[in-house]
Amino acid sequence: xxxxxxxxxxxxxxxxxxxxxxxxxxxxxxxxxxxxxxxxxxxxxxxxxxxxxxxxxxxxxxxxxxxxxxxxxxxxxxxxxxxxxxxxxxxxxxxxxxxxxxxxxxxxxxxxxxxxxxxxxxxxxxxxxxxxxxxxxxxxxxxxxxxxxxxxxxxxxx
Numbered sequence: 001x002x003x004x005x006x007x008x009x010x011x012x013x014x015x016x017x018x019x020x021x022x023x024x025x026x027x028x029x030x031x032x033x034x035x036x037x038x039x040x041x042x043x044x045x046x047x048x049x050x051x052x053x054x055x056x057x058x059x060x061x062x063x064x065x066x067x068x069x070x071x072x073x074x075x076x077x078x079x080x081x082x083x084x085x086x087x088x089x090x091x092x093x094x095x096x097x098x099x100x101x102x103x104x105x106x107x108x109x110x111x112x113x114x115x116x117x118x119x120x121x122x123x124x125x126x127x128x129x130x131x132x133x134x135x136x137x138x139x140x141x142x143x144x145x146x147x148x149x150x151x152x153x154x155x156x157x158x
Contacts, residue, residue, distance in 0.1 A: 076132065081106075081156045084131045088153055091126035094119050108153045114145035127153065 001009075011019070079087060085108065092101055092110050096119070099112040120140075127133050137152035 073129070073132070078132055078156065084133060084155055087131035088127055088133055088155070091123055091130055094123045094126065103155075106155045106157060108155055109150060110153075111150045113148045114143060115147045117147060120147050 014022070085103065088108060089101060092099060095110065095112045095115050098114070099110050101108065101110045103109075124134070127135075131153075133153045133155070135151045136154045138149065139151075140147055140149035142148075
């Protein structure tokens with residue numbers, strides 16, 4: 001006798017009232033599974049969709065603002081080597097009088113100790129905006145009195 005035939009014979013021996021109870025229990029279990037596996041996750045996603053959409057819109061606006069800033073910086077004329085070096089040296093003065101600036105060919109290096117994070121951020125921002133240069137190498141270490149390290153910039157060819 002196969003498993004199916006065995007199940008059918010047992011089902012036939014169960015009273016009709018018990019058959020209805022078992023069918024009702026199976027229907028309730030099926031409805032619960034349908035809810036937990038199918039409808040509840042979709043409903044939760046639908047409820048959170050507007051908040052996620054708003055968050056993505058905010059990120060998009062921020063990225064578009066950064067893109068506009070990058071395009072405006074790209075549109076500025078690129079300074080020649082001497083102008084870039086003067087602007088970079090002026091920007092590096094914010095690191096303080098202890099900062100040592102040395103130039104070797106197309107590389108300008110600055111070594112500093114105990115610089116505040118705000119002064120370092122202002123220096124990097126000024127070097128990017130005024131001299132159109134960002135460090136090609138940065139070796140930074142947080143010390144007791146601030147940031148210590150070396151920044152290396154590549155100057156344009158003369």
